[in-house]
Amino acid sequence: MIELHCVQVTYPGGVALQDLSLTVAAGQMLVLVGESGSGKTTTLKLVNRRVDPTSGTVLVDGRNVATVDAIALRRSVGTVFQRFGLFPHMTVAENVGLLPRLMGCSAADIHARVNTLLEMVGLAPQVFGDRFPAELSGGQQQRVGVARALAPRPRILLMDEPFGALDPVTREGLATQVRQLHVDLGLTTVLVTHDMTEALLMGDQVAVMHAGVLLQLGTPAQLLHAPSSDRVRALLETPRLQVERLGRLVSGAA
Amino acid sequence: MSASLSEQLEHLPEYMGAHMLLCGVALLLGLCISLPMALLVVRRPRAAAVVLGSAGVIQTIPSLALLALMVPLLKSFGFLPALVALVLYSMLPILRNTVTGISQVDPNLTEAANALGLTPGQMLRLVEIPLALPIIVAGVRTSAVWVVGIATLSTPVGQTSLGNYIFGGLQTRNWTAVMVGCVLAAALALLIDLLLALAERGARLRRPMHTVLGLGALVVVLVTGSLWPHLATSRPPDTRQVVAPQTSAGAASQSAPVTSVRVGAKTFTEQYILAALMERHLRAAGLVVTRADSLGSTVAFDALCRSEIDVYVDYSGTLWANAMKRQDKAPPWKVLAELAGWLADRHGVRLLGALGFENAYALAMRRDRATQLGIATVQDLTHHAPLLAVGSDYEFFQRPEWRTLQQTYGLAFRETVSFDSTFMYPAVVENKVDIITAFSSDGRIAAYDLVVLDDPRHAFPPYDAVVLLSPRVATDAAVVGALQEMLGRIDVAHMRQANLMVDRDDDKWTPDQAAGWLDEQTRRP
Numbered sequence: 001m002i003e004l005h006c007v008q009v010t011y012p013g014g015v016a017l018q019d020l021s022l023t024v025a026a027g028q029m030l031v032l033v034g035e036s037g038s039g040k041t042t043t044l045k046l047v048n049r050r051v052d053p054t055s056g057t058v059l060v061d062g063r064n065v066a067t068v069d070a071i072a073l074r075r076s077v078g079t080v081f082q083r084f085g086l087f088p089h090m091t092v093a094e095n096v097g098l099l100p101r102l103m104g105c106s107a108a109d110i111h112a113r114v115n116t117l118l119e120m121v122g123l124a125p126q127v128f129g130d131r132f133p134a135e136l137s138g139g140q141q142q143r144v145g146v147a148r149a150l151a152p153r154p155r156i157l158l159m160d161e162p163f164g165a166l167d168p169v170t171r172e173g174l175a176t177q178v179r180q181l182h183v184d185l186g187l188t189t190v191l192v193t194h195d196m197t198e199a200l201l202m203g204d205q206v207a208v209m210h211a212g213v214l215l216q217l218g219t220p221a222q223l224l225h226a227p228s229s230d231r232v233r234a235l236l237e238t239p240r241l242q243v244e245r246l247g248r249l250v251s252g253a254a
Numbered sequence: 255m256s257a258s259l260s261e262q263l264e265h266l267p268e269y270m271g272a273h274m275l276l277c278g279v280a281l282l283l284g285l286c287i288s289l290p291m292a293l294l295v296v297r298r299p300r301a302a303a304v305v306l307g308s309a310g311v312i313q314t315i316p317s318l319a320l321l322a323l324m325v326p327l328l329k330s331f332g333f334l335p336a337l338v339a340l341v342l343y344s345m346l347p348i349l350r351n352t353v354t355g356i357s358q359v360d361p362n363l364t365e366a367a368n369a370l371g372l373t374p375g376q377m378l379r380l381v382e383i384p385l386a387l388p389i390i391v392a393g394v395r396t397s398a399v400w401v402v403g404i405a406t407l408s409t410p411v412g413q414t415s416l417g418n419y420i421f422g423g424l425q426t427r428n429w430t431a432v433m434v435g436c437v438l439a440a441a442l443a444l445l446i447d448l449l450l451a452l453a454e455r456g457a458r459l460r461r462p463m464h465t466v467l468g469l470g471a472l473v474v475v476l477v478t479g480s481l482w483p484h485l486a487t488s489r490p491p492d493t494r495q496v497v498a499p500q501t502s503a504g505a506a507s508q509s510a511p512v513t514s515v516r517v518g519a520k521t522f523t524e525q526y527i528l529a530a531l532m533e534r535h536l537r538a539a540g541l542v543v544t545r546a547d548s549l550g551s552t553v554a555f556d557a558l559c560r561s562e563i564d565v566y567v568d569y570s571g572t573l574w575a576n577a578m579k580r581q582d583k584a585p586p587w588k589v590l591a592e593l594a595g596w597l598a599d600r601h602g603v604r605l606l607g608a609l610g611f612e613n614a615y616a617l618a619m620r621r622d623r624a625t626q627l628g629i630a631t632v633q634d635l636t637h638h639a640p641l642l643a644v645g646s647d648y649e650f651f652q653r654p655e656w657r658t659l660q661q662t663y664g665l666a667f668r669e670t671v672s673f674d675s676t677f678m679y680p681a682v683v684e685n686k687v688d689i690i691t692a693f694s695s696d697g698r699i700a701a702y703d704l705v706v707l708d709d710p711r712h713a714f715p716p717y718d719a720v721v722l723l724s725p726r727v728a729t730d731a732a733v734v735g736a737l738q739e740m741l742g743r744i745d746v747a748h749m750r751q752a753n754l755m756v757d758r759d760d761d762k763w764t765p766d767q768a769a770g771w772l773d774e775q776t777r778r779p
Contacts, residue, residue: 085366
């Protein structure tokens with residue numbers, strides 16, 4: 001469970017987050033959506049202490065993160081990056097096995113864990129284990145990124161625009177798989193995106209943000225049927241129009 | 255050519271061994287200092303700017319000057335000042351490349367490492383250093399090439415190196431020696447560069463064998479090379495060759511008999527010949543002799559005062575003007591007497607005696623030019639000087655005698671040009687300059703048919719060649735006895751002939767051969 005209470009974050013340049021309170025229940029997926037500068041990535045970074053709140057508190061599983069060792073916290077929370085963040089001088093297996101290795105697992109345990117994880121994300125360990133990231137496609141690299149994030153058996157997964165650098169077909173396949181992993185592993189997941197359609201399709205809860213302020217927090221259905229403001233309504237216009245147009249195309253073709 | 259080449263290669267183990275030892279230690283120390291220092295400042299931009307700035311300033315000091323400065327700064331001579339200067343020189347490329355290489359690692363990757371929960375140390379070790387490795391190694395390679403090249407300049411501060419070929423060759427017009435020195439230094443630099451490149455390639459492409467091979471070969475080459483002088487001269491274990499502890503001036507008079515003697519020589523032909531001659535006499539007396547050739551003029555004197563060399567030949571006028579800072583005139587016997595007293599009182603150095611000839615500075619010009627201008631003495635130059643260019647060696651225009659000469663005769667030349675003394679004679683012969691400050695014992699005055707101008711007002715002091723002994727050997731019976739045989743025996747005609755044998759372009763002799771000839775001519779029957 002992740003809880004933010006009255007969190008304010010100020011950077012030297014200005015206010016990044018204003019009086020933010022929200023809760024992600026265990027096993028839920030929260031999608032943070034908004035344009036650049038809305039504060040969604042800052043919110044994500046609060047969870048594993050890559051950003052400290054100027055005021056307010058952040059609780060992970062009931063514990064105030066300010067009182068927890070940052071390194072231990074980050075290892076207990078998996079992170080997936082938009083640009084994959086794979087280390088180019090390490091093989092796929094070494095990237096995935098890096099944290100288990102640093103946490104003192106035996107070589108045999110690491111080997112077994114890496115194989116399990118690669119299979120979990122749909123990459124054959126024998127084929128991909130010894131390859132270097134540069135030899136993989138974008139989709140394959142992000143699968144490795146997901147496997148690496150899951151390596152220390154985290155209960156929380158943070159994903160910062162994980163599909164942003166992928167083509168639409170790859171994005172769709174990986175999104176489905178991530179959603180499935182989230183359910184199968186019982187993860188509590190926070191996912192950042194600027195794509196409202198993706199937010200509605202992926203999230204149990206969707207938080208719409210703008211200029212450091214949370215505009216609305218609710219299920220996709222609540223957002224669609226009862227947008228709290230004109231701005232939220234305007235953001236929902238795009239997926240709604242897409243659905244209508246596609247619907248007409250599909251029925252016209254039938 | 256091939257005969258003179260094989261002559262040169264006889265010195266190879268000694269010169270190459272000393273060179274490799276110096277470079278190996280300098281590189282290792284440079285690496286051990288620069289790498290941690292770079293890692294310490296890499297996350298502190300202001301500290302990095304200070305460190306890189308300082309290393310940059312050191313780099314702008316001309317390398318020969320940096321080496322020369324280390325002698326008075328460290329009050330030492332030979333290996334230590336050369337080593338310190340080379341270590342300082344080696345630092346900039348390693349520092350700069352390490353800092354640059356690490357700060358240029360993709361910020362997405364350091365951000366990812368941070369988010370995954372790597373500690374700053376793990377990030378450095380597992381992510382930043384491996385990714386910056388090619389750039390860091392490129393810095394080490396640059397530094398290695400610089401060090402091997404600059405180490406040739408450590409000869410004048412008393413450290414044997416491949417520079418002995420170059421400096422010695424330049425002074426004795428032995429171009430084979432100069433070429434040998436250049437080619438060997440270049441080959442050594444290339445070899446080290448190649449092996450480092452191999453090791454880095456192995457690390458990058460994950461071929462541990464290549465890395466082990468590259469680094470292993472590098473270590474084997476440097477260690478074997480450094481031991482070469484000891485392997486090559488497989489002399490029986492010599493218990494006498496214990497280096498006497500260095501003692502302060504004057505404090506060694508009561509110590510046990512001296513068994514090994516270090517003979518010094520400055521950077522010109524006559525000095526090499528006289529050093530070889532003294533070596534012969536000392537060896538004949540059963541002493542172990544080592545040599546320190548091509549020393550800067552004041553380097554040799556300072557080294558003698560500290561007993562880092564034990565004996566060399568200097569010239570009374572040089573010591574009178576430069577060491578005693580005297581500008582007054584005195585007859586030769588008085589100069590020698592006052593000098594002997596001053597050296598003993600001030601430095602514990604013994605002026606053993608004069609060899610019998612003088613090697614004075616003397617103004618010389620082409621015979622036809624002197625006749626044309628009607629010049630026979632320095633006095634005659636006064637009117638012509640504003641139209642004339644004068645050439646000299648590196649040190650003369652810095653010496654007090656030059657000021658005295660100008661003042662005594664009211665000379666104001668159009669131009670002064672400094673040369674290596676090797677090139678001074680051709681310069682006046684080819685009319686590049688009108689007058690040179692020749693050396694009166696130099697065989698080339700006669701060989702080039704130059705006129706030596708009289709010095710009627712005795713602006714130049716006397717320059718009797720004298721043997722000086724360090725405090726350590728000043729009272730040693732064997733050393734004194736061996737060298738006393740030479741005193742008063744060498745006249746200027748013989749010295750000129752010996753110098754010419756080495757300096758001439760045809761039928762060149764080595765300084766050792768010339769010393770042998772001089773020995774035969776001057777030994778008591």
